[in-house]
């Protein structure tokens with residue numbers, strides 16, 4: 001009798017012990033965090049966000065470089081560029097990258113949530129977007145008074161706002177210490193329309209009409225996504241674009257558009273994934289198509305995980321919505 005009671009107790013404790021990991025793997029995310037647009041954050045959250053960005057410059061590299069934690073992000077993004085751009089993994093890889101960056105910000109005292117920049121709200125006058133505010137933003141266009149030559153191009157240093165004294169070690173494939181560069185619209189006399197026809201609400205609506213994952217990814221990546229990188233110029237142009245903290249707000253908007261597209265038919269679109277796996281075509285051989293079981297590499301910044309873990313923003317790994 002006593003044995004039976006003990007045995008039952010043992011069974012009970014075993015089943016509770018087992019219940020937790022099972023529940024987790026089922027992917028419980030009951031209270032997703034809400035990601036807000038930059039200008040909808042409280043002033044305190046914006047201040048704390050920028051402070052955390054600068055704090056990352058004071059922390060050591062997490063991947064064994066001689067540079068800072070801040071610099072790990074452009075370095076890794078540049079190293080992996082051919083396997084994360086113009087291929088299927090563009091969207092899930094950047095989704096993961098933003099969440100890793102968000103964790104790093106939290107490690108630097110930021111108590112809020114990752115935030116996005118909805119550039120469709122700025123088409124009327126891009127240079128006056130609140131993200132470029134020197135007080136509650138990331139500073140504006142580079143100054144013609146602080147120009148420098150880099151890889152044969154004239155570039156301009158951001159000379160206002162909290163990032164004006166940043167020293168960045170990497171530019172593309174080169175170790176080139178430089179200031180934070182922004183050269184709006186390729187540096188003409190004025191900023192022009194900053195390619196805004198490519199990211200108006202109408203242009204984005206066109207992208208959202210895409211009927212399958214591959215055409216959606218292509219339309220978004222080469223349309224509005226690429227236009228913003230080109231319009232800001234400077235550090236946003238080469239594959240070390242995460243040098244500019246606006247990269248992460250820009251890519252959270254790209255992620256948000258993917259999320260919105262998925263919401264239109266969640267059962268289908270949170271499973272949908274297709275397209276080419278790699279840019280590299282050896283001897284003209286077309287590589288096999290992308291699969292949800294493909295591994296996304298992070299070059300040591302975080303563990304490599306499968307695409308299927310990133311197709312929804314609400315599971316055991318991610319827990320947010322827009």
Ligand SMILES: [Cu+2]
Nearest residue numbers: 077084085094
């Ligand atoms: Cu990228």
